[in-house]
Amino acid sequence: xxxxxxxxxxxxxxxxxxxxxxxxxxxxxxxxxxxxxxxxxxxxxxxxxxxxxxxxxxxxxxxxxxxxxxxxxxxxxxxxxxxxxxxxxxxxxxxxxxxxxxxxxxxxxxxxxxxxxxxxxxxxxxxxxxxxxxxxxxxxxxxxxxxxxxxxxxxxxxxxxxxxxxxxxxxxxxxxxxxxxxxxxxxxxxxxxxxxxxxxxxxxxxxxxxxxxxxxxxxxxxxxxxxxxxxxxxxxxxxxxxxxxxxxxxxxxxxxxxxxxxxxxxxxxxxxxxxxxxxxxxxxxxxxxxxxxxxxxxxxxxxxxxxxxxxxxxxxxxxxxxxxxxxxxxxxxxxxxxxxxxxxxxxxxxxxxxxxxxxxxxxxxxxxxxxxxxxxxxxxxxxxxxxxxxxxxxxxxxxxxxxxxxxxxxxxxxxxxxxxxxxxxxxxxxxxxxxxxxxxxxxxxxxxxxxxxxxxxxxxxxxxxxxxxxxxxxxxxxxxxxxxxxxxxxxxx
Amino acid sequence: xxxxxxxxxxxxxxxxxxxxxxxxxxxxxxxxxxxxxxxxxxxxxxxxxxxxxxxxxxxxxxxxxxxxxxxxxxxxxxxxxxxxxxxxxxxxxxxxxxxxxxxxxxxxxxxxxxxxxxxxxxxxxxxxxxxxxxxxxxxxxxxxxxxxxxxxxxxxxxxxxxxxxxxxxxxxxxxxxxxxxxxxxxxxxxxxxxxxxxxxxxxxxxxxxxxxxxxxxxxxxxxxxxxxxxxxxxxxxxxxxxxxxxxxxxxxxxxxxxxxxxxxxxxxxxxxxxxxxxxxxxxxxxxxxxxxxxxxxxxxxxxxxxxxxxxxxxxxxxxxxxxxxxxxxxxxxxxxxxxxxxxxx
Numbered sequence: 001x002x003x004x005x006x007x008x009x010x011x012x013x014x015x016x017x018x019x020x021x022x023x024x025x026x027x028x029x030x031x032x033x034x035x036x037x038x039x040x041x042x043x044x045x046x047x048x049x050x051x052x053x054x055x056x057x058x059x060x061x062x063x064x065x066x067x068x069x070x071x072x073x074x075x076x077x078x079x080x081x082x083x084x085x086x087x088x089x090x091x092x093x094x095x096x097x098x099x100x101x102x103x104x105x106x107x108x109x110x111x112x113x114x115x116x117x118x119x120x121x122x123x124x125x126x127x128x129x130x131x132x133x134x135x136x137x138x139x140x141x142x143x144x145x146x147x148x149x150x151x152x153x154x155x156x157x158x159x160x161x162x163x164x165x166x167x168x169x170x171x172x173x174x175x176x177x178x179x180x181x182x183x184x185x186x187x188x189x190x191x192x193x194x195x196x197x198x199x200x201x202x203x204x205x206x207x208x209x210x211x212x213x214x215x216x217x218x219x220x221x222x223x224x225x226x227x228x229x230x231x232x233x234x235x236x237x238x239x240x241x242x243x244x245x246x247x248x249x250x251x252x253x254x255x256x257x258x259x260x261x262x263x264x265x266x267x268x269x270x271x272x273x274x275x276x277x278x279x280x281x282x283x284x285x286x287x288x289x290x291x292x293x294x295x296x297x298x299x300x301x302x303x304x305x306x307x308x309x310x311x312x313x314x315x316x317x318x319x320x321x322x323x324x325x326x327x328x329x330x331x332x333x334x335x336x337x338x339x340x341x342x343x344x345x346x347x348x349x350x351x352x353x354x355x356x357x358x359x360x361x362x363x364x365x366x367x368x369x370x371x372x373x374x375x376x377x378x379x380x381x382x383x384x385x386x387x388x389x390x391x392x393x394x395x396x397x398x399x400x401x402x403x404x405x406x407x408x409x410x411x412x413x414x415x416x417x418x419x420x421x422x423x424x425x426x427x428x429x430x431x432x433x434x435x436x437x438x439x440x441x442x443x444x445x446x447x448x449x450x451x452x453x454x455x456x457x458x459x460x461x462x463x464x465x466x467x468x469x470x471x472x473x474x475x476x477x478x479x480x481x482x483x484x485x486x487x488x489x490x491x492x493x
Numbered sequence: 494x495x496x497x498x499x500x501x502x503x504x505x506x507x508x509x510x511x512x513x514x515x516x517x518x519x520x521x522x523x524x525x526x527x528x529x530x531x532x533x534x535x536x537x538x539x540x541x542x543x544x545x546x547x548x549x550x551x552x553x554x555x556x557x558x559x560x561x562x563x564x565x566x567x568x569x570x571x572x573x574x575x576x577x578x579x580x581x582x583x584x585x586x587x588x589x590x591x592x593x594x595x596x597x598x599x600x601x602x603x604x605x606x607x608x609x610x611x612x613x614x615x616x617x618x619x620x621x622x623x624x625x626x627x628x629x630x631x632x633x634x635x636x637x638x639x640x641x642x643x644x645x646x647x648x649x650x651x652x653x654x655x656x657x658x659x660x661x662x663x664x665x666x667x668x669x670x671x672x673x674x675x676x677x678x679x680x681x682x683x684x685x686x687x688x689x690x691x692x693x694x695x696x697x698x699x700x701x702x703x704x705x706x707x708x709x710x711x712x713x714x715x716x717x718x719x720x721x722x723x724x725x726x727x728x729x730x731x732x733x734x735x736x737x738x739x740x741x742x743x744x745x746x747x748x749x750x751x752x753x754x755x756x757x758x759x760x761x762x763x764x765x766x767x768x769x770x771x772x773x774x775x776x777x778x779x780x781x782x783x784x785x786x787x788x789x790x791x792x793x794x795x796x797x798x799x800x801x802x803x804x805x806x807x808x809x810x811x812x813x814x815x816x817x818x819x820x821x822x823x824x825x826x827x828x829x830x831x832x833x834x835x836x837x838x
Contacts, residue, residue, distance in 0.1 A: 377595065378590060378592060378595035378596050379595060379596055379597055379598045379599070381550065381590070381596075382588070382590055382596040382597070382658065382661075383598070384550065384575070384582070385548055385550055385582055385583065385587070385588040385590070385662075386582065386583040386587065386588075386610050386613070386661055386662065386664070386665075387578075387579055387581075387582040387583025387584055387587075387610075387613055387614065387665065388583070388609070388610075388613060389575075389576070389579060390575050390576075392609075396601075396609070397598050397601075400600060400601070401598065401599075401600050404600070474600075475600060476599075476600060476602075476645040476647070477599055477600075477645065477647050
């Protein structure tokens with residue numbers, strides 16, 4: 001079992017790598033580089049300053065992992081040239097040095113349209129992009145680097161915290177009132193910087209960070225001042241280029257803090273919504289499927305089948321909108337999520353119902369189908385011939401055996417609530433995961449597309465694994481063995 | 494010998510795509526206490542349907558339209574609902590099916606399946622049912638029953654599974670055991686073991702057993718009496734020796750002649766020509782007549798009655814009528830006793 005799991009995880013990792021390779025090559029080769037500026041308003045502003053425009057574009061490309069980019073000015077600064085403006089001149093010795101060095105490295109060297117000073121860029125090969133992605137996936141705080149250290153201390157609320165020095169985050173381990181109460185910043189997962197939407201945030205931050213209105217609270221700043229602030233002081237990272245004002249507020253330099261918000265994250269909203277509808281759809285669909293199977297061919301079965309056919313053939317948009325209308329008109333429930341917001345349970349009612357009503361049909365269909373499958377098996381005939389009552393045959397034999405394949409799909413159903421529901425979320429204007437991928441594709445937010453693809457791939461790998469494990473627990477005929485290993489084991493005397 | 498179960502003029506019909514199919518056409522049968530009766534016939538002759546109708550296990554589209562099944566003062570032919578059958582099935586009349594690979598619930602431990610059957614009619618506690626289940630497993634010849642109790646069906650071989658199936662069938666101490674080709678799905682060596690097991694249990698428990706089979710070897714080794722079925726009717730019945738050595742119905746002749754063991758070295762294996770009649774239409778005369786090389790004119794016009802051949806041996810053929818011409822039995826069946834002795838010394 002253990003070796004099976006290891007092999008299985010290894011295979012999962014290989015398929016994950018394959019998926020990422022395909023996505024990377026598709027995105028970086030099939031989409032023209034210029035498309036990333038499709039919705040960037042800065043481009044419009046910079047139209048009149050061609051040098052800045054060129055620089056801006058190349059900087060973004062470099063940040064997004066398309067290219068490596070170097071300007072002559074940077075080169076001069078790094079080489080420690082005494083007269084920067086002289087060095088910057090395209091006729092200088094340094095410029096010739098720059099030209100020769102980067103040409104030999106395979107860069108394309110060009111001149112800015114107005115000033116004529118030089119810059120160089122080169123495409124990053126796809127394998128490097130993928131390696132960079134994997135390399136940056138886990139961002140571990142290096143507490144052993146020179147000049148770094150850590151100690152236990154009190155945070156701004158007076159709680160015990162593990163505090164870093166010379167690290168990226170100030171609070172490496174800290175406690176607060178939010179689930180799961182003890183948090184860490186030692187290892188963070190990074191899927192890259194989002195651009196052009198959710199600019200400057202990490203993809204992980206976008207999908208898992210809280211959203212909505214900011215929360216203002218009292219906190220004691222580093223300079224001893226007690227202020228009302230909307231910043232989440234636990235999130236503060238070291239700021240390389242702090243303004244004087246920030247430096248005044250945060251003398252230790254950890255001044256890059258993100259705001260604290262009230263609402264649940266995209267992931268959490270989609271999960272609440274999805275899980276609610278999941279419970280509803282299983283809770284209603286499975287019993288109805290059982291009922292249909294036990295009244296096979298009777299009117300109740302036909303009614304159920306009619307419902308299934310209607311729900312399967314009507315586009316979900318139609319009944320989502322219908323429920324929204326009916327719920328708003330006769331139930332007095334909010335038809336837009338933002339009306340009461342994420343803090344009010346009423347906001348989730350109609351969306352949950354909308355999601356559940358369609359999937360109930362699927363649960364009914366499969367449950368009925370598995371039950372009917374089982375009831376025509378030989379062992380059911382034999383159990384009947386033994387004199388077992390229909391009720392007992394139904395509960396102890398048919399239902400029990402039919403629940404296996406249902407259970408197999410359960411982890412996937414739970415996990416995939418995290419991927420959100422596009423139509424329902426769009427209709428009710430819910431800030432969940434559903435719209436994120438299509439929206440990101442529309443604005444060429446490549447990092448986001450890659451990050452979400454990665455996330456979804458991991459989810460599906462995880463859910464099939466869990467489903468298989470659950471099935472192996474329920475069905476005695478299935479054992480999680482490596483075929484190869486099992487063969488070896490059998491040979492042993 | 495006392496008659497334990499009496500089938501009289503039984504007719505069973507199925508509705509298949511709007512058509513009526515008459516699978517059993519006026520079959521009558523007496524089953525004597527503690528005997529072993531073998532019902533033999535080709536596929537589609539109605540053996541299984543006959544057996545199923547004895548425990549009300551007909552498919553949903555099938556029903557008994559005429560006749561009676563008398564058992565312990567009841568007429569089983571009138572029982573309709575599954576709940577009415579519950580005192581009979583398993584408790585009085587148990588069935589062993591053909592394929593042991595599929596007859597057990599693959600998701601449940603064999604022990605709990607036997608236990609379930611024991612508890613069913615006796616209302617015993619879990620603990621004593623468990624003890625009895627283990628005893629039963631030992632009785633059907635499963636070694637290390639206590640440890641195999643909690644294994645799953647897939648951990649048993651086909652023969653062992655059939656033993657479990659038999660254990661479950663016997664769990665409620667039935668009077669009659671119906672065996673629907675219990676050895677067809679097993680290999681020859683295991684076949685013999687299972688047949689021995691059933692015979693042994695029959696003697697020990699005083700069971701009455703009905704076998705359904707097309708294996709005449711099985712018939713010869715276990716049966717006291719044999720009934721030959723053709724096109725939904727019993728065409729000849731009698732003691733096992735009567736059927737093998739003194740059979741009178743041309744269909745029985747054909748059936749025996751088609752045994753590959755009886756083929757002469759230089760001749761091909763005998764096969765019955767033609768196909769069985771369609772049961773969707775009423776059959777005029779003797780159903781076997783179109784395939785019968787000995788058919789008389791009257792066979793095509795009128796259905797023959799049963800003629801007495803010997804003590805307890807009857808055949809439903811006009812050939813037994815005193816007015817019929819004398820015909821010789823096929824060559825393959827002449828001196829069958831001597832020839833069988835040669836084949837199985």
